[in-house]
Amino acid sequence: MLKVGELAALANLTVRTLHHYDSIGLLRPQARSDAGYRLYDRDDVARLHRIQALRAFGLSLSDIGLTLDSPAGEPLAIVDRQLAALEVRMAEATRLRDQLLRVRAQLVRGSAPDLSTWLTTLENTMDMTNVYERYFTKEELDRLPLLRNDATKAQWQGMVEQARGLIDSQVPPDADAARAFALRWLQTFARDTGNDPALTAKLNLMVERELDAVGMPASVMHYVHAAIGELKLETWAKYVRPEVVERMRRHYATRGHEWTPLIARMQAEMQADPDADGPRAHELARQWMDLFHDMVGRDQQDIDAFRAASATEPLLRMGSGIGGESVDWLRKVMQAQRLAAVKDGNDPA
Structure with missing residues (x-):
């Protein structure tokens, strides 16, 4: 069982944030100490992971509360969604890194990459800017x-x-x-x-x-x-x-x-x-x-x-x-x- 200060430090949150989650019913600890302090167990920490993941996806706290009670808020669904987003970013980064290494090797040898090589490099570089294109015209x-x-x-x-x-x-x-x-x-x-x-x-x-x-x-x-x-x-x-x-x-x-x-x-x-x-x-x-x-x-x-x-x-x-x-x-x-x-x-x- 973790005290509220311990969980806040481990999760890189403030104690006030956890208190707020408790007050709005988003994350209520399973137990209290004899002195009345909040105590968080494994299930509480797992729920906090889901809350923080949904926040990262851009949901408001009210929307998170609704999502947690739906199939989309199940732990497996949340982890799968995080993995999918991470794998896309990793694939983009790996593709660009490999292409840049190939271009660098050619430049080190003193040879000029051909047109198709530069076009592939440009394409992979633009993949990395797609994150901006999702938000901006x-x-x-x-x-x-x-x-x-x-x-x-x-x-x-x-x-x-x-x-x-x-x-x-x-x-x-x-x-x-x-x-x-x-x-x-x-x-x-x-x-x-x-x-x-x-x-x-x-x-x-x-x-x-x-x-x-x-x-x-x-x-x-x-x-x-x-x-x-x-x-x-x-x-x-x-x-x-x-x-x-x-x-x-x-x-x-x-x-x-x-x-x-x-x-x-x-x-x-x-x-x-x-x-x-x-x-x-x-x-x-x-x-x-x-x-x-x-x-x-x-x-x-x-x-x-x-x-x-x-x-x-x-x-x-x-x-x-x-x-x-x-x-x-x-x-x-x-x-x-x-x-x-x-x-x-x-x-x-």
């Missing part, structure tokens, strides 16, 4: 220098190595050096997405789901997220009460991962339903407000202070996938909901 890919510019790729590799150095040196995410690094990361990210919220939302979602395919170590991504969180909380603290800052910190530890897929879905719906009058738009707005109130609370003064900070400090919007058009679209949905409530006689005022 051709026009969007042309606007991402990450794929087209070797200098940009080298700079991002350097950023990853800087993060590794901070991790190896045990620099905490709230240290000045970590926050300065987080600001450089956000500025570089904004530059390489053209500060486009729609591109940012898609790239965030892709990286979250495809860490291995894009060559981003999970430890680096977790550290970067933590450092960015500390940087932004430091800024929000200039505007909101300390109690709200702590509430936000708890929110990011337990539900922060829900924002990335929600923002991506909202950006997609903005394209499909710019007038924001469809049922999906209203459901996304409901999910948004649920997360927002969990993060900030329901006190109107706190909400006003949070919104003032977001409007005043560009840093708080950087890297999120949220722009002015996103906010306007959400307001349009919420205004329609208020009008509908008044029409039905359910005006909360």
Whole structure:
């Protein structure tokens, strides 16, 4: 039996996340110690594996809860799905590696590879970029220098190595050096997405789901997220009460991962339903407000202070996938909901 802290450390999660899973009924431990501490057994750990796997596939916590009780959520089905995805990536990488080794051998011998060899190499290289094509249109890919510019790729590799150095040196995410690094990361990210919220939302979602395919170590991504969180909380603290800052910190530890897929879905719906009058738009707005109130609370003064900070400090919007058009679209949905409530006689005022 594992205590909650032990399981959190082994699973690279926070204790607060496991507490949240317990509170919403997603992962309730089988036993408690005499002192009342949570104790997790083999079946609990197996269920956690399924939860984390489904999260990696992009499901929300509510969808995960439904999936776990269906045939698609059985342990064998989850492992088979993970293996299938991994085997595809491994096959792509192996195919490209073998082809590059053949090309290298020819170049070392001083001979020029023929046209068919270069075409095969190009084909295998493009297989590795298919992960991007699953998330971006051709026009969007042309606007991402990450794929087209070797200098940009080298700079991002350097950023990853800087993060590794901070991790190896045990620099905490709230240290000045970590926050300065987080600001450089956000500025570089904004530059390489053209500060486009729609591109940012898609790239965030892709990286979250495809860490291995894009060559981003999970430890680096977790550290970067933590450092960015500390940087932004430091800024929000200039505007909101300390109690709200702590509430936000708890929110990011337990539900922060829900924002990335929600923002991506909202950006997609903005394209499909710019007038924001469809049922999906209203459901996304409901999910948004649920997360927002969990993060900030329901006190109107706190909400006003949070919104003032977001409007005043560009840093708080950087890297999120949220722009002015996103906010306007959400307001349009919420205004329609208020009008509908008044029409039905359910005006909360």
